[in-house]
Every structure is written in C-alpha cells, then in structure tokens.
Amino acid sequence: xxxxxxxxxxxxxxxxxxxxxxxxxxxxxxxxxxxxxxxxxxxxxxxxxxxxxxxxxxxxxxxxxxxxxxxxxxxxxxxxxxxxxxxxxxxxxxxxxxxxxxxxxxxxxxxxxxxxxxxxxxxxxxxxxxxxxxxxxxxxxxxxxxxxxxxxxxxxxxxxxxxxxxxxxxxxxxxxxxxxxxxxxxxxxxxxxxxxxxxxxxxxxxxxxxxxxxxxxxxxxxxxxxxxxxxxxxxxxxxxxxxxxxxxxxxxxxxxxxxxxxxxxxxxxxxxx
Numbered sequence: 001x002x003x004x005x006x007x008x009x010x011x012x013x014x015x016x017x018x019x020x021x022x023x024x025x026x027x028x029x030x031x032x033x034x035x036x037x038x039x040x041x042x043x044x045x046x047x048x049x050x051x052x053x054x055x056x057x058x059x060x061x062x063x064x065x066x067x068x069x070x071x072x073x074x075x076x077x078x079x080x081x082x083x084x085x086x087x088x089x090x091x092x093x094x095x096x097x098x099x100x101x102x103x104x105x106x107x108x109x110x111x112x113x114x115x116x117x118x119x120x121x122x123x124x125x126x127x128x129x130x131x132x133x134x135x136x137x138x139x140x141x142x143x144x145x146x147x148x149x150x151x152x153x154x155x156x157x158x159x160x161x162x163x164x165x166x167x168x169x170x171x172x173x174x175x176x177x178x179x180x181x182x183x184x185x186x187x188x189x190x191x192x193x194x195x196x197x198x199x200x201x202x203x204x205x206x207x208x209x210x211x212x213x214x215x216x217x218x219x220x221x222x223x224x225x226x227x228x229x230x231x232x233x234x235x236x237x238x239x240x241x242x243x244x245x246x247x248x249x250x251x252x253x254x255x256x257x258x259x260x261x262x263x264x265x266x267x268x269x270x271x272x273x
Contacts, residue, residue, distance in 0.1 A: 030122055037126025042133065055096055055134050059088035059142045067150040078153045082233040083206050085146050086165050089138050090172035090226065091197055097131055097176030098189040106185070124177055124265040128170070135169030156236035160246065164232045167253045171225055174260035181267040200226035225256035
C-alpha cells in the first residue's frame with residue numbers, strides 16, 4: 001500500500017500564463033548577428049597577412065606595372081587605366097572571397113555556424129561587410145596611386161572613380177560568395193574565374209568599343225555588370241560633372257551586386273557533398 005508524505009511539496013504546475021519567447025528566426029536578417037559574423041571574418045583575416053596583402057597591394061602593383069608598360073604612350077594608360085582601376089579589384093575580391101567561403105564550408109565551420117541562430121542572410125551579409133571594409137581600403141589606395149602618383153588624367157572627380165572602384169570590388173565579393181556554393185574544392189573555385197570573369201573581361205569594352213562588336217556579342221555585353229563598370233569609369237574620364245549615364249551605370253553595378261548577394265544567400269550550402 002502506498003502512502004503519501006504530507007510534508008512533501010507537490011511539483012508546481014507549468015505556468016501557461018507567461019508566453020514563451022520564440023527563438024530568433026535563422027532566416028531573418030539580424031544586424032547584431034551580421035556584425036558579429038563580419039567581426040569574426042575580420043579577426044580571421046587579421047591572422048592571415050598574406051591574404052590582406054593580396055587583396056590590398058596586388059591591384060596597386062598591377063596598376064604600377066601597367067603604367068610603365070605604356071611608358072612611351074601615356075595616352076594609352078589614360079585610356080585603359082581607369083577601366084582597369086575597377087576591373088583589378090573585382091577580380092581580386094572574386095578570387096579571395098570564393099576561396100575563403102569555400103574553406104569555411106569544407107572545414108565544417110559553416111555547418112557549425114548555421115546550427116546556431118545564424119541565418120544564411122546573416123552569414124552572406126557579414127562576409128560582404130567584412131570584405132567590403134577591405135574593398136574600401138583597396139579601392140582608395142588604388143585610386144590614389146593611379147591619380148596622384150601615376151598621373152592618370154581624369155577630367156571628372158577622383159571621388160567618382162573611387163565610387164565605381166568600390167562598387168566593382170563589392171560586385172567581385174558578391175560573385176565570389178555566389179560561385180562558392182557550386183564548387184567542391186578550392187581548385188574548382190579558381191576554375192570558375194574563366195567562366196565568370198573572363199567573358200566579362202572580353203566583352204566589357206576594354207579592348208574595343210561595345211558598339212563595334214558583333215551584334216550578338218554586343219547584346220550579351222549589355223547584360224554583364226562589368227560592362228557598366230567600364231562605362232562608368234569612362235564617363236568620369238571624359239566628363240567633368242556626373243552624367244545621367246554615369247548614374248545609370250553605378251545603379252546597375254550596385255543592383256547587380258545586391259542581386260548576386262541575395263542569390264548567394266539562397267544557394268549557400270552547409271557542407272560540400
């Protein structure tokens with residue numbers, strides 16, 4: 001026979017009157033989680049000086065070499081130097097960002113992060129902020145070198161050159177984050193460069209005006225963001241004031257960067273299969 005201890009306090013009934021706080025949605029973009037992700041990426045880069053040197057110094061070195069390759073024809077440097085001022089940062093940010101993001105996934109770091117209250121949007125936005133901070137330094141140094149040291153002859157404001165160079169670097173970051181979702185190794189990430197970057201490089205109008213290309217290629221170049229980056233640089237090169245064409249080019253490049261970032265968040269995978 002079972003007896004009840006009168007001195008024993010019965011367990012308290014669960015309090016259903018107090019609403020429970022739901023967990024933070026992992027799919028929603030949150031400022032604190034995004035900033036924490038950006039700070040973590042910057043701390044990692046701080047311990048990798050070779051990557052920082054690659055991101056910041058290589059575009060400057062390439063511009064320096066380009067200037068003295070055309071030492072006997074300064075006009076040629078003025079013609080293509082502004083365009084390459086935007087192209088070099090795009091290429092470097094694409095390469096480094098795609099490899100860095102893929103390394104996060106193959107090492108298992110990405111899977112552990114996404115198991116926490118951290119959405120894909122937070123992760124992509126955090127990476128974009130971290131590499132965007134480096135892009136500001138990179139673009140500022142390259143622009144200052146080209147205009148004030150290498151003598152790039154620009155009619156418009158150097159600040160407009162800096163704006164386009166920065167947007168190009170952010171576009172490269174967005175493209176790198178996007179293609180990393182489709183690579184299974186760092187070698188495959190590098191292989192995406194001929195597929196993603198080189199066609200834009202050939203069709204952007206750097207080597208010949210786009211209106212002189214075959215009509216089919218001209219139509220294709222019209223949907224590639226690098227074409228508008230080069231057009232924007234050329235507008236600064238030829239006009240003292242901001243033109244409507246320049247504004248259109250800047251908005252298209254910025255819109256493409258934002259669109260690719262959204263696609264990168266949608267296609268990001270936790271691990272490499």
